[in-house]
Amino acid sequence: MTDNRTAPDADLPNIDPALLDLPTMDKLAPVGDLDHPPRILMLYGSLRERSFSRLLTEEAARILVHFGADVKIFNPMELPMAGSVAEDHPKVVELRELCLWSEGQVWCSPERHGTVTAVMKNQIDWIPLEMGAIRPSQGRTLAVMQVCGGSQSFNVVNTLRLLGRWMRMFTIPNQSSVPMAYKEFDEDGRMRPSAYYERVVDVMEELFKMTLLLRGRTDYLTDRYSERNERSMKAIDHAIKRI
Numbered sequence: 388m389t390d391n392r393t394a395p396d397a398d399l400p401n402i403d404p405a406l407l408d409l410p411t412m413d414k415l416a417p418v419g420d421l422d423h424p425p426r427i428l429m430l431y432g433s434l435r436e437r438s439f440s441r442l443l444t445e446e447a448a449r450i451l452v453h454f455g456a457d458v459k460i461f462n463p464m465e466l467p468m469a470g471s472v473a474e475d476h477p478k479v480v481e482l483r484e485l486c487l488w489s490e491g492q493v494w495c496s497p498e499r500h501g502t503v504t505a506v507m508k509n510q511i512d513w514i515p516l517e518m519g520a521i522r523p524s525q526g527r528t529l530a531v532m533q534v535c536g537g538s539q540s541f542n543v544v545n546t547l548r549l550l551g552r553w554m555r556m557f558t559i560p561n562q563s564s565v566p567m568a569y570k571e572f573d574e575d576g577r578m579r580p581s582a583y584y585e586r587v588v589d590v591m592e593e594l595f596k597m598t599l600l601l602r603g604r605t606d607y608l609t610d611r612y613s614e615r616n617e618r619s620m621k622a623i624d625h626a627i628k629r630i
Contacts, residue, residue, distance in 0.1 A: 433506055497533065
């Protein structure tokens with residue numbers, strides 16, 4: 388039997404209505420300079436000479452370039468461990484500038500001991516949630532991929548999704564996990580035709596579409612009531628102290 392109940396009254400005594408920002412069509416319209424191609428930053432999680440996470444990243448980059456994206460791949464070689472050097476280290480500065488440049492990102496890691504590699508996690512650890520008033524990751528779209536040495540697993544993509552959510556990114560639903568990756572690439576480092584390759588195409592296509600839909604709107608989409616309320620309370624406290 389269906390339990391039909393009347394919705395409760397829309398009375399929100401603990402909310403300041405003046406700080407609510409309800410959507411309207413003009414607020415959802417894209418803003419800013421959008422004449423450039425979608426900007427995609429790609430990170431991979433291995434330093435090996437023949438790195439399958441790098442090869443998968445490069446294959447995905449070719450697909451994105453074909454779609455019309457402006458793609459940059461960060462080389463994690465010589466990036467120090469997070470916290471071991473000052474933030475003005477050249478590789479740290481390079482990574483953070485690329486994050487600020489990007490409108491979408493792709494993270495691809497091998498699975499090691501059931502999770503992401505230290506190389507992958509170290510790159511993410513160097514990306515701060517905030518740099519003053521600037522947020523290098525918030526509002527960017529994100530696609531996640533992994534390569535496996537054996538049977539197919541989803542441990543890495545699940546962990547990358549968790550990290551993407553923590554970094555306040557819009558992680559797309561689709562994802563790629565390539566089992567026995569050593570069988571999926573030829574001697575030239577190109578991915579062989581397969582259902583796994585087609586899935587990579589699907590993921591990049593979805594990322595490209597979502598980036599087009601969201602760019603120019605992310606500042607509005609990531610503006611939060613709690614943060615507006617915090618700024619309002621600070622302004623009130625500051626005004627009281629000046630009296």
